[in-house]
Amino acid sequence: MDLVNANTFLLVILSLIACGGSSAINSTNSSPRPNKGAYWPSWSIDFPPSSIDTTLFTHVYYAFLSPDNVTFRFEIDYPTALSLKNFTTTLHKKKPSIKTLFSIGGATEGSKIFSHMALGHDSRKNFICSTIKVARKFDFDGFDLDWEFPQTPTDMVNFRHLLHEWRVAVKKEAKLSGRPQLLLSAATYYKPEITLDGVYRKYPVTSINKNLDWINAMCYDYHGSWNRTATGAHAALYDPNSNVSTSYGLQSWIKARIQRDKLVMGLPLYGRTWQLKDPSLYGIGAPAVDVGPGIEGQMSYADVEKFNAQNNAIVVFDLSTVSIYSVEGTSWIGYDDVRSVKLKTEYARRLQIGGYFFWAVNGDQDWKISRQDPIVKSRKGPEK
Ligand SMILES: *[C@@H]1O[C@H](CO)[C@@H](O)[C@H](O)[C@H]1NC(C)=O
Ligand SMILES: *[C@@H]1O[C@H](CO)[C@@H](O)[C@H](O)[C@H]1NC(C)=O
Ligand SMILES: *[C@@H]1O[C@H](CO)[C@@H](O)[C@H](O)[C@H]1NC(C)=O
Ligand SMILES: *[C@@H]1O[C@H](CO)[C@@H](O)[C@H](O)[C@H]1NC(C)=O
Ligand SMILES: *[C@@H]1O[C@H](CO)[C@@H](O)[C@H](O)[C@H]1NC(C)=O
Numbered sequence: 001m002d003l004v005n006a007n008t009f010l011l012v013i014l015s016l017i018a019c020g021g022s023s024a025i026n027s028t029n030s031s032p033r034p035n036k037g038a039y040w041p042s043w044s045i046d047f048p049p050s051s052i053d054t055t056l057f058t059h060v061y062y063a064f065l066s067p068d069n070v071t072f073r074f075e076i077d078y079p080t081a082l083s084l085k086n087f088t089t090t091l092h093k094k095k096p097s098i099k100t101l102f103s104i105g106g107a108t109e110g111s112k113i114f115s116h117m118a119l120g121h122d123s124r125k126n127f128i129c130s131t132i133k134v135a136r137k138f139d140f141d142g143f144d145l146d147w148e149f150p151q152t153p154t155d156m157v158n159f160r161h162l163l164h165e166w167r168v169a170v171k172k173e174a175k176l177s178g179r180p181q182l183l184l185s186a187a188t189y190y191k192p193e194i195t196l197d198g199v200y201r202k203y204p205v206t207s208i209n210k211n212l213d214w215i216n217a218m219c220y221d222y223h224g225s226w227n228r229t230a231t232g233a234h235a236a237l238y239d240p241n242s243n244v245s246t247s248y249g250l251q252s253w254i255k256a257r258i259q260r261d262k263l264v265m266g267l268p269l270y271g272r273t274w275q276l277k278d279p280s281l282y283g284i285g286a287p288a289v290d291v292g293p294g295i296e297g298q299m300s301y302a303d304v305e306k307f308n309a310q311n312n313a314i315v316v317f318d319l320s321t322v323s324i325y326s327v328e329g330t331s332w333i334g335y336d337d338v339r340s341v342k343l344k345t346e347y348a349r350r351l352q353i354g355g356y357f358f359w360a361v362n363g364d365q366d367w368k369i370s371r372q373d374p375i376v377k378s379r380k381g382p383e384k
Pocket of ligand 2: 069
């Protein structure tokens with residue numbers, strides 16, 4: 001059943017009108033500050049939206065939706081429609097001021113579909129129209145583009161076109177419907193310049209400032225199962241030996257002149273694991289031979305704490321990276337806990353950036369990490 005195509009007449013008319021124009025407009029941000037976000041994986045059946053402690057967050061993201069790979073419109077089946085409606089209804093009921101966004105894409109979806117969509121004006125338009133329809137139909141406050149990652153300089157140019165046209169459409173729709181503008185964010189690489197696969201490309205920062213309400217910089221996954229030869233602090237705030245770190249990423253965004261209040265720092269509620277080559281060599285960067293416990297070398301923070309307790313693991317706080325690791329035999333887990341997250345959010349406050357977000361909301365143990373004081377100070381700006 002295609003609920004989106006079976007839309008009401010009014011919505012169709014609105015979106016047709018809404019997608020016509022092309023004048024340059026600045027974004028207006030009616031979003032709460034600081035931005036304290038969390039992604040909800042829609043496949044986490046043991047953790048329904050009603051389990052989310054909404055007092056801890058200003059923004060919650062439904063992860064993920066993907067458009068059809070030919071029409072670039074969203075084809076929402078019946079179970080997904082129920083899940084979307086349940087998400088927004090439940091969260092808004094618990095906390096009317098909370099902002100709900102649906103996140104588009106994600107790591108599993110990858111890049112190809114977005115490269116194709118962003119390539120042409122018509123496909124961008126179809127995509128944009130459909131995002132607005134879905135948001136209004138299911139009572140979302142906005143959407144979040146999770147394109148992981150633009151692959152080439154051409155992709156970045158098309159990404160820029162997309163952001164511009166998306167903002168124009170969102171602004172027009174708001175005018176026509178008399179409702180607040182839908183929020184528009186994007187999850188990005190931890191730094192503005194990407195050199196993966198030997199191809200250099202840079203995010204269009206000027207366009208981001210102009211058209212997006214904020215970006216969620218994914219400040220994690222610096223090390224992982226794709227390299228099993230050494231342990232690593234996958235979300236290190238600092239790295240004494242390289243630039244692969246959260247501090248370098250955030251500073252680079254600022255150097256590239258992102259508006260500080262539009263920069264939101266990612267925090268992982270999961271660890272990454274390795275199997276040590278030699279249990280007596282267990283520092284960060286120690287030789288490893290495989291991934292360790294968990295699923296594909298990944299484990300939620302709650303599961304890490306369980307693992308540590310059950311196995312009486314050694315737990316080390318590493319000040320040089322601001323990260324934690326635990327060791328039991330040849331099992332090694334690098335992760336964030338209350339201490340490292342506290343230092344990171346303090347770091348974010350000193351940088352005067354917009355806030356922080358978690359991947360993912362169901363990873364915490366009794367909200368221990370998420371309920372850290374709202375350390376990123378409130379700044380001037382319209383509040384709703
Ligand atoms: C957008 O904002 C910038 C800086 O605040 C301003 O210089 C520019 O004129 C604005 N553009 C539009 C189209 O309002
Ligand atoms: C679209 O997705 C389907 C199903 O996953 C796949 O078989 C097909 O090759 C894809 N088409 C394009 C153009 O990527
Ligand atoms: C959401 O779904 C749950 C079951 O998963 C149900 O108990 C609850 O009543 C639903 N809430 C709304 C607002 O639809
Ligand atoms: C794997 O990680 C180690 C330690 O960070 C690094 O020295 C090595 O170059 C990496 N290997 C590959 C293939 O990236
Ligand atoms: C880190 O980045 C700085 C400037 O961006 C550069 O000068 C330096 O060589 C880099 N260091 C490493 C280890 O790559």
